[in-house]
Amino acid sequence: MAKIPSTLIDQIRAQSDIVEVIGQYVTLKKAGRNYKGLCPFHTEKTPSFTVSPDKEMFYCFGCNTGGNVFSFLMQHEKIGFTDAAKILAERAGITIPSEVWQDKRPRDDMEALHEANAFAARFYHHQLVETATGLKAREYLGKTRGFNEHTWEIFQLGYAPESWDILLKNAQKAGFSIPILEKAGLIKKSEKGTYYDAFRGRIMFPIMHSNGRVIGFGGRILTGEGPKYINTPETPVYSKRQSLYGLAQSKSAIAGSKQVILVEGYADVISLYQAGVTNVAAPLGTAFTAEQARILRRLADQCVLLFDSDVAGENATQRGIDILLAAGLEVRVARILDGKDPDEFVRKYHKKGIDTLLTNAKNVLDYMVEHADTRSAEAKARSIEQILHTLAQIPDEIRISLYLSQLSSHFDIAKEKLMSAIRAKDKTIRRQLLASHRRTSQPRAASIPPAELKLLALMLTNAELFDQTFEHLYLDDFSSPQVKRVIELVYKYQDWSAPEIDLHTILNEEANPHLNSFLSKLILQQQQIVDPEKTYIDCIQQIKIRRINRDLAELRQQMSHCTDEHQLAQLNADYKALNLKKQEIRQTIIS
Numbered sequence: 001m002a003k004i005p006s007t008l009i010d011q012i013r014a015q016s017d018i019v020e021v022i023g024q025y026v027t028l029k030k031a032g033r034n035y036k037g038l039c040p041f042h043t044e045k046t047p048s049f050t051v052s053p054d055k056e057m058f059y060c061f062g063c064n065t066g067g068n069v070f071s072f073l074m075q076h077e078k079i080g081f082t083d084a085a086k087i088l089a090e091r092a093g094i095t096i097p098s099e100v101w102q103d104k105r106p107r108d109d110m111e112a113l114h115e116a117n118a119f120a121a122r123f124y125h126h127q128l129v130e131t132a133t134g135l136k137a138r139e140y141l142g143k144t145r146g147f148n149e150h151t152w153e154i155f156q157l158g159y160a161p162e163s164w165d166i167l168l169k170n171a172q173k174a175g176f177s178i179p180i181l182e183k184a185g186l187i188k189k190s191e192k193g194t195y196y197d198a199f200r201g202r203i204m205f206p207i208m209h210s211n212g213r214v215i216g217f218g219g220r221i222l223t224g225e226g227p228k229y230i231n232t233p234e235t236p237v238y239s240k241r242q243s244l245y246g247l248a249q250s251k252s253a254i255a256g257s258k259q260v261i262l263v264e265g266y267a268d269v270i271s272l273y274q275a276g277v278t279n280v281a282a283p284l285g286t287a288f289t290a291e292q293a294r295i296l297r298r299l300a301d302q303c304v305l306l307f308d309s310d311v312a313g314e315n316a317t318q319r320g321i322d323i324l325l326a327a328g329l330e331v332r333v334a335r336i337l338d339g340k341d342p343d344e345f346v347r348k349y350h351k352k353g354i355d356t357l358l359t360n361a362k363n364v365l366d367y368m369v370e371h372a373d374t375r376s377a378e379a380k381a382r383s384i385e386q387i388l389h390t391l392a393q394i395p396d397e398i399r400i401s402l403y404l405s406q407l408s409s410h411f412d413i414a415k416e417k418l419m420s421a422i423r424a425k426d427k428t429i430r431r432q433l434l435a436s437h438r439r440t441s442q443p444r445a446a447s448i449p450p451a452e453l454k455l456l457a458l459m460l461t462n463a464e465l466f467d468q469t470f471e472h473l474y475l476d477d478f479s480s481p482q483v484k485r486v487i488e489l490v491y492k493y494q495d496w497s498a499p500e501i502d503l504h505t506i507l508n509e510e511a512n513p514h515l516n517s518f519l520s521k522l523i524l525q526q527q528q529i530v531d532p533e534k535t536y537i538d539c540i541q542q543i544k545i546r547r548i549n550r551d552l553a554e555l556r557q558q559m560s561h562c563t564d565e566h567q568l569a570q571l572n573a574d575y576k577a578l579n580l581k582k583q584e585i586r587q588t589i590i591s
């Protein structure tokens with residue numbers, strides 16, 4: 001990867017308002033001097049994700065993710081530093097000299113995969129729109145599905161011709177290597193060891209990240225034998241669990257209406273969008289996931305489930321309800337009574353029909369009560385059990401209580417009984433959530449003495465103070481390896497003619513997630529120190545005393561093993577002297 005000059009990096013950072021950049025992905029509200037929002041890196045219902053415009057850093061007190069504007073993009077978009085810098089530069093209108101990009105060293109894989117996917121999307125689109133081989137595909141999309149050419153453009157629809165290697169040959173001509181094309185899932189290796197196109201004779205639906213970059217494809221067979229759909233496998237840039245089809249196109253409509261309509265497939269998304277219902281997205285593959293719910297929660301308050309009216313659709317609806325409620329979204333269920341899926345329905349009844357469906361969408365409880373099996377007492381009990389399990393996911397107690405009143409009168413069961421049943425459930429659900437969070441979160445770092453943490457936070461406020469600290473302390477007076485490491489890094493990267501400690505260079509150069517979160521946490525805690533001057537002196541003294549205590553303990557250890565009388569006397573004298581020093585320090589604290 002080419003190295004971008006540090007002055008340019010500074011310029012990019014200076015012109016990238018961290019609140020604005022993160023604000024594109026997370027709804028931020030002002031809280032004192034900082035901004036707060038729901039963390040994009042873990043599931044939460046109350047915001048612990050904090051952005052400091054003064055310090056140009058972010059930190060989540062829930063999952064310990066943190067860093068600066070570059071690290072945010074890198075972690076959120078799963079890209080490397082150069083790509084993050086590129087995106088920010090583009091956003092800020094800064095031109096990066098071309099020699100920085102046209103470097104002969106190998107580019108990072110992520111970027112190459114993105115470029116290969118973008119190339120393939122353009123290639124397939126060209127095949128669809130402008131070639132004779134694309135005629136059948138054009139007819140299928142236009143006449144059979146009723147998608148107009150404007151829609152082909154918006155969703156970058158394409159056609160993979162009936163050929164074994166047309167993409168492979170063209171991509172190689174354009175400079176893409178076989179390993180990259182294979183890694184991107186665009187080509188496959190045969191048993192003979194030769195390579196062939198993964199998608200052949202298929203209508204191509206590019207799957208995009210919400211930022212608009214193509215990360216994978218869904219391919220629908222046009223004619224003949226074979227599975228109806230094949231999709232890109234998991235790749236370093238594509239994770240089925242974390243992507244939603246249509247989000248790149250519908251993101252702003254969803255954020256604007258605070259509502260998202262969730263449908264099952266590619267065709268449903270495109271049909272609704274073309275009809276003018278643009279706040280629509282679909283999970284990819286079979287199951288809707290908690291990660292996808294989290295992505296939607298960042299944009300919307302309400303989700304309307306509009307799944308197919310078959311058994312699979314019903315099951316997907318029930319699973320979707322639980323996941324969406326747990327993510328903190330309000331859920332409604334719209335049901336198609338005429339026609340099989342939303343795609344069919346919208347072709348018949350247009351936007352007006354969809355609008356009516358949405359207006360008549362049922363709240364979660366009505367939907368579940370309607371579907372409850374009440375043919376026997378046992379079935380009824382099981383249904384109520386299932387309903388309570390779902391309601392227990394709702395974070396808002398008042399809403400739960402309202403639903404329980406409704407449930408109580410519908411099934412003629414005392415509300416108190418339902419309430420205590422749900423409380424018991426609530427506890428186990430919460431415990432499960434906590435347990436799963438603990439499993440996924442990073443191992444806890446060895447605890448750092450509070451005095452060292454506070455002092456380091458204060459030292460990082462300005463360069464003079466940082467340096468001055470070592471008139472009172474030695475590096476070895478600190479016991480925490482993490483604290484010592486930060487001090488060493490400051491000495492490695494700091495330009496001492498500048499008044500501020502430059503943490504951003506450390507973050508950018510080291511690009512270590514643990515270090516990122518540690519530094520950003522320090523910086524945000526720094527703001528909470530009430531009396532910095534007094535705290536600074538107190539911390540130095542506490543660290544000195546702790547250091548002496550460590551030395552005293554070691555002396556005691558040596559003394560207990562010492563057999564030489566002469567040496568023992570010396571150790572004793574040292575011990576007394578140290579104790580005296582400790583008392584002196586204690587007294588200065590009091591005075």
Ligand SMILES: [Zn+2]
Nearest residue numbers: 039042060063
């Ligand atoms: Zn978090």
